[in-house]
Structures are given as structure tokens and as C-alpha cells.
Amino acid sequence: MNRINKLFLIFVLGLLSFYTYAGEKTNILLIFIDDMGYGDLGCYGNQDVHTPNIDRLANEGIRFSQFYVNSPICSPSRVAITTGQFPSRWGVTSYISGKKDNKERGMNHNLNIMAPSVARNLRNVGYYTAHIGKWHMGGGRDMADVPLITEYGFDESVTQFEGLGERYLATYETLNLKDSTRGLEKQSAALGRGVVHWAKREKFTGIFVDRTIAAIKNAQEAGKPFYINLWPDDIHTPLEPPLELRGDLSTKARFLGVMQEMDRQMGRLFDYLRSDPELYKNTLVVFTSDNGPDMAVNKAGVLRGYKTFIYDGGIREPFIVWWPSQIDQTKNGSVNEKTVMAAIDLPLTFMEVAGATPDPGVEYDGQSMLEAIKGEKEILREKPLFWIRPPDRPGYDGENNPDLAIRLGDFKLLMDVDGSNVQLYNLMKDVSESNNLVEEMPEKAVELKKQLVQWYNQYPHDIDKTKYNM
Known part of the structure; x- marks a missing residue:
């Protein structure tokens, strides 16, 4: 087989390989x-x-x-x-x-x-x-x-x-x-x-x-x-x-x-x-x-x-x-x-x-x-999930839309950036987030709050309550 034929064969095989891939x-x-x-x-x-x-x-x-x-x-x-x-x-x-x-x-x-x-x-x-x-x-x-x-x-x-x-x-x-x-x-x-x-x-x-x-x-x-x-x-x-x-x-x-x-x-x-x-x-x-x-x-x-x-x-x-x-x-x-x-x-x-x-x-x-x-x-998730509220959207009709949230396992914690308005929910038992467990589970709230604050301080953000008349 001459060199041209060999090159042509290599080209064809490569093309077939590409299309199969x-x-x-x-x-x-x-x-x-x-x-x-x-x-x-x-x-x-x-x-x-x-x-x-x-x-x-x-x-x-x-x-x-x-x-x-x-x-x-x-x-x-x-x-x-x-x-x-x-x-x-x-x-x-x-x-x-x-x-x-x-x-x-x-x-x-x-x-x-x-x-x-x-x-x-x-x-x-x-x-x-x-x-x-x-x-x-x-x-x-x-x-x-x-x-x-x-x-x-x-x-x-x-x-x-x-x-x-x-x-x-x-x-x-x-x-x-x-x-x-x-x-x-x-x-x-x-x-x-x-x-x-x-x-x-x-x-x-x-x-x-x-x-x-x-x-x-x-x-x-x-x-x-x-x-x-x-x-x-x-x-x-x-x-x-x-x-x-x-x-x-x-x-x-x-x-x-x-x-x-x-x-x-x-x-x-x-x-x-x-x-x-x-x-x-x-x-x-x-x-x-x-x-x-x-x-x-x-x-x-x-x-x-x-x-x-x-x-x-x-x-x-x-x-x-x-x-x-x-x-x-x-x-x-x-x-x-x-x-x-x-x-x-x-x-x-x-x-x-x-x-x-x-x-x-x-x-x-x-x-x-x-x-x-x-x-x-x-799959049972290992990594926590975090959220920041859009800084220009404090809530409707005076309702306080919390600033930050974390979900880890069955639990989700929400809070404001100043550490107030802390809410803790077990989403597997309370999907509508209506039963705040902060007083019943203070240790869990402290654990999640610590992770949430640490995460929030890592990245750029702008939740300034005074700027948006919150």
C-alpha cells in the first residue's frame, strides 16, 4: 500500500471513529x-x-x-x-x-x-x-x-x-x-x-x-x-x-x-x-x-x-x-x-x-x-445550599422577606443579615414552612446560623436595609 493510500485509510478510519464517538x-x-x-x-x-x-x-x-x-x-x-x-x-x-x-x-x-x-x-x-x-x-x-x-x-x-x-x-x-x-x-x-x-x-x-x-x-x-x-x-x-x-x-x-x-x-x-x-x-x-x-x-x-x-x-x-x-x-x-x-x-x-x-x-x-x-x-446531599435575597426585594406590603437562607439535610434556616428574624424549619415534616423550630431546637439553629454567616461573608453582596428603606 503506497503512502497516499495509507494516509487516505487513516483519514477514513479517523472520520469513522469521530462519527461513532x-x-x-x-x-x-x-x-x-x-x-x-x-x-x-x-x-x-x-x-x-x-x-x-x-x-x-x-x-x-x-x-x-x-x-x-x-x-x-x-x-x-x-x-x-x-x-x-x-x-x-x-x-x-x-x-x-x-x-x-x-x-x-x-x-x-x-x-x-x-x-x-x-x-x-x-x-x-x-x-x-x-x-x-x-x-x-x-x-x-x-x-x-x-x-x-x-x-x-x-x-x-x-x-x-x-x-x-x-x-x-x-x-x-x-x-x-x-x-x-x-x-x-x-x-x-x-x-x-x-x-x-x-x-x-x-x-x-x-x-x-x-x-x-x-x-x-x-x-x-x-x-x-x-x-x-x-x-x-x-x-x-x-x-x-x-x-x-x-x-x-x-x-x-x-x-x-x-x-x-x-x-x-x-x-x-x-x-x-x-x-x-x-x-x-x-x-x-x-x-x-x-x-x-x-x-x-x-x-x-x-x-x-x-x-x-x-x-x-x-x-x-x-x-x-x-x-x-x-x-x-x-x-x-x-x-x-x-x-x-x-x-x-x-x-x-x-x-x-x-x-x-x-x-x-x-x-x-x-x-x-x-x-x-x-x-x-x-442521593442524600452532603453539601449545604445557600441563598441571598435579591437586595432590592425586601417583601410585599410590609412583609419581611428574610435576607439569607441555608438548607442542610432536612433543615432550612432563614435570617436577616443583622442576625434577627431567625426561622428554622424541618422541610420533610413542614413543607409549607409554617412551624418555626428555633425555640425547640436552639442548637440546630446556632449550627446552621454559623455556617450561613461564614458563607455570606465570603462573597460580594449588597443587602443594605437603610438603602432600600427596609
Whole structure:
């Protein structure tokens, strides 16, 4: 065999090896709904909503009853699920707004480009990466001088007014409601730095599903496994369902309409995955939400609190895993009620799935939950979880929304930064956080309080009660 033939053979074998390797890799799709509460899905007990496609996903996979995001508001929650670290490490403790607002609240304008990124880690081991939908970790309002989404490790991106790069901006032609008027869309268009498309707000989830399917096809054409963020901005207000789903235009009717339309669009995507044998065999879908419900719109089921609160209603979310090739069929439709899992766990979990190496020298705050999401084990969490209340959200109508919280084992402690307002709950016995055990279990309260104070003092934060008239 001559040298040219040998080189050609090596090339062909290498190509075959690459495609076999790519085919064996697990595709990962992370669906991160916006402002959906713990009790907003049929499979989590809501009898009013119509979510058959999401419920079917749960029936074909595993639901978790104790999954937490790491902030009760959008931007820091998204930082945590991207980095595997508590968002306060990066100076993001509330939603990212304009430059003046951010400065007043002690906030950074964007996620530091040097922060860990699960997409970057997966791309380094051959994954095709895409971000589709809401970003809200920099860009928008009056900020054009921040990194593009693709600079965080994505091969492609498309977003809405909370990010830069290619984006869809909403027109509000379908409803003439007070909450439908936003100058933020025009602000975003004026920033440039990406192709701008305009579309009716009611079309957005369908557009993002279309773009997700297109990204899957791009990955297949490249012969690569994919990691895709699908982060819709439903069910965040303004609530604009299609004409046939608007009902009487009340907030409840519009909420139910948006939920139904969001579920319909998710169903299109899930059916697409099921229809392709390779996708069905090799795809992991994780479905959850970024924070608890808007107090004016929806509820967190039996949980206490809403969006912006660090009671469980603001931070505990539905969590569904669909992974046909790895979850034993006997586990389909089951509920993991013991594993306490968090958004900061997902980057390490996805890296283990993908065979990617965590960044050297980075202290990840989460832990891999691979055995739990495969249904092999109910993992008892070893690491504590911590939360900081968004500094600009002290509570509603004079109610004191505690500043800090820790969960360790069955117990959760909340308190203010000055050491007052201490509350201790056994969440396995008191899921609604109604029976304060501080007087009954003072030693447990002291133990958790000490850990919480130590953690809080490690990272940037701004909980200044005098500044916000608390």
C-alpha cells in the first residue's frame, strides 16, 4: 500500500471513529422556563392547567420533588445554572438592569467572561453548543459593551431583549393591556450588535422551538453531539396567548392560555426527538424553571412564598428528567422525593455525562447528580445550599422577606443579615414552612446560623436595609 493510500485509510478510519464517538455521546437539552412555580404543571398537581405534553415527558421519565434554583430571581438563577457556582461569587444577586440601577444595587453588568461555563466545557470535548431564548446575564437596556452570548462557549445563539447578538423583539399587537407596553424592545434594537427580528409576543415560544430544532439539525450536519439551552421567556409577563386561548382576558385566563400554548410548543419539540431513533436513544432532556411564580399571576402550590422570596415558593421548582436510554423503564413516571438537588449541580452532572473535564482550579459549589437523574440512586446531599435575597426585594406590603437562607439535610434556616428574624424549619415534616423550630431546637439553629454567616461573608453582596428603606 503506497503512502497516499495509507494516509487516505487513516483519514477514513479517523472520520469513522469521530462519527461513532459523536453518535455515542449523549445529547443534552436544558429547558429553563421563566417564572413557572412549583405547582404550575398538571404532573405537579395543578388541576386547572392543560399541560399534557410536559406531563407525558414526566410519565416517560423521572420527576424530582426537591429541586432548587440558587436564586429567586432570573439573572442570578441563570448564572448558577451556567457556572455551577453560587451567583454571589460573580456579583449577581438580582436581575441585571441598566447601568445606574446595577450600580445602586451593587451589581455587575454581566456575568464575567472568565466565569466557568458548562457550554464552553462541553464544546471543548466536541459538542455543538447553542443558546436559544432568554439570556439575561448581560446586554440589553443601556448596555451594549458586554460580551456576546457566543463568547461564553456557544456555537450559535438567538435571544430576546435581555441579551445581544441575533435576537427577536416583541410587538404587542395582540392585546391592549397596561403590562404590554415596553420601551425595552426599542432600547434593545438601538443597541445593535446583532440581527434584530420583530415578532408578536405570542409567537416567541414557537420561534424558539423552531430555532432549537434547527440547532439540532446543525449539530447533526456537523456530526457532533449537542448541548442546547432552550430558555423561553414564557410564562413571564406580559401574558399574551394566541387569540383562541385568551379567554376573558383576566390574568388567570391569560396565564392558562400561555401555559397551554407553551406546552403545545414543547410537545412539538418532544415529538421531534421521539421521531428520530438516534435522538430518542441519545438525548437527555432536563425540564425546569428559573424561579418561583409572579405573585400577581400564579402560585407555588403548597409552598410558601413567590418569586424574589427565599422561602421554598421562590426557589423550589418542578424538575423533570427524560433519558430513554439510561432510565430503566420501571422508573418511568416515578418521583424522587429524597434527593435534594440544585441548579449548581447541573454543570458538573452534564460534564460527567459528556466526559468533559471541569475547569482546573475552579471551586464548584455543586456536586454531580448523575446517579440520581439516571434513576439509579436517591442521593442524600452532603453539601449545604445557600441563598441571598435579591437586595432590592425586601417583601410585599410590609412583609419581611428574610435576607439569607441555608438548607442542610432536612433543615432550612432563614435570617436577616443583622442576625434577627431567625426561622428554622424541618422541610420533610413542614413543607409549607409554617412551624418555626428555633425555640425547640436552639442548637440546630446556632449550627446552621454559623455556617450561613461564614458563607455570606465570603462573597460580594449588597443587602443594605437603610438603602432600600427596609
